[in-house]
Amino acid sequence: MIQPPTLERTKELRKSKLHFCFLILVLNFPLTLLAQNNGELGVMFYNVENLFDTKNDSLKSDDEFTPFGDKFWTYTKYSDKLKNISRVILEAGGWNPPFVIGLCEVENKKVLNDLVWKTGLNHLNYHIIHHESPDERGIDVALLYRNNLFTPLESIPIKVDFGKGLRSTRDLLYVFGLLKDSIPLHVFVAHFPSRYGGVQNTKPLRYKAAQLLTDTISYILHHDANAQIIAMGDFNDDAEDESMQYLIKNGHLVNLSPTAETIGNAKGTLKYQYAWNTFDQFLLSKNLIDTTRTFFAETPMKILDFPFLLEADLNFTGTKPFRTYVGYKYNGGYSDHLPIWLNFRIIKR
Template identity: 45%
Template sequence: MIKITLIAAFLFSINIIAQNNTGSEFSVMFYNVENLFDCDNDSLTLDDEFTYEGDKHWSYGRYKHKLNQISKVILNVNKWNTPAIIGLCEIENKKVLSQLIYETGLNNIGYKYIHYNSPDKRGIDVALLYQKNQFTPLISYPIYLSDSTLHFYTRDALYVKGIANNNDTLHIIVNHWPSKRGGEKASEQKRLRVAKIIKSHTDSIKAVNIDSKIILIGDFNAELTSTSLQYLLEDNSFYSLLNPDEIKFQAIGGSHKYQGHWSLIDHILISSSLTRNSSVNLTHKIGHLNWLLEDDISYSGIKPKRTYSGPRYLKGASDHLPVILSIQYKKDGEQTLPINP
């Protein structure tokens, strides 16, 4: 009995030492949750297929299963450190956000949400979840990206300024850029137009304070080499810590897989002020929990297990994988790993 007690005390002391030698962590996650619709028919949007009578035979049971899967992702993707901030896209409304954070395993975490309706024809929007004990929002508003004169309608972006628990002021912009519908090259001009509006917004933030800490998160529907993303990256204002060339030959070669091809289209881009910050270590990863994946029978390898394949219900969480940025604040005197954007 004494031996067991001593071993337990020893393990406890190791745990305390490990905690004391580790600076506080603030993590940011983004997740395209693929058509998180409730079951109600909204007469103002094209959501008919995700209703009881719709082509997909959407039901309350399937909806609740999807909510629970998304909550499991959030609870497990970053081990014991649930993300302080989570950007979501393809959510229908405030109702699904409320039920996600209050009626699943997330109900004891202390998440709140920020959401505005956007002019997307299907009624899908972006949103931000945040842990109220780790992040305090100060300002939030939608960034309007549509242009009625050009008959161009897309999801708004979401801007949130707030204070992290270490007193850093963070500027977060959640994105869901136009899809590749109609072909990648033909649709790239739409994404470039959006990129210019986002860049104008970040320039305005930097005009007030050149060292502003800005984090752009979202499904950009574009890889880092695309014209639209290069517009954001070309002057070294923003960086991605994920190198597509280093992951494309791995089993998980990106955040999304289409017709056998992995691509990294879900991004967390950080301003240069964060990479220059000597008091933090930054790590960036794709969250690939085993149960989020399935065998890719058609093209070999594995792929994200989505909710539907056409009309066929697959019970998966999403056709995208989440991406996570961890900001590890070092203690006084602790060495920081070099960052080479």
């Protein structure tokens, strides 16, 4: 749980960061000016599906993602995966790359550094927020942010503890910062427990994660009723499932996924046999969908079903996400999930 001293400390951090923020704005004036002129700022979330490096980590179950593992995960395949992910980010934003990107299924900070510095993203001022989580497979959540637009003041991994004897899962990531030096923003990145082992058997785990996220958000709003909150992630449930209903039942958050639009005709963000699901979702505090304010979200959210992210589904008709692997067969694609996008707008009134 976020403690009161953390929230108080952020107020002091805002003051101490002003000179630093001014220096960033000067050094990155052209990119900042572009974003100011059009008033639009994008947020993206992407489950990148098993972004592992090629080295064996004795503390993680990552053996299959090594050159001699079951998937023969080589540096060439790893490098291609990084390029694929960077392409998605660049295609998504075009001239206006997202100012924050939530990611899940990343192994460690090294893969994030390689993504940011060894691909076409290396000129966009992306910085990294990442904490190692206790997930047994070694997959974590992370946040990338453009440091000429967003200044993080606090980041906290929130442990999701199911108790003794139950498998550990990834933390919730909480980040508080300032957008354009003046707009306070609370950001959560989540990757709820998977359905591996059966939907009904694992439902209580996702519900517990939803309770923890809800309690944390309620705590923030108790101390600041006007807090602006973005929660994004792969929740491994659809909007109508119990965990997601719990997140919105007290009225603090609005789930944007039921009204999501697509670029093409995908019916969700991932597909299992004939059925599409939208596990990847944005939830916002109500004030962020109020278009009378100076800072608000432009709904609906978008599912980025670019043609290059899909392939023909020869077994179950239509199309499906173009994955890196299909079982143990290397497929050379991107992910088993499609990314999601949300535009925000700043209006000078």
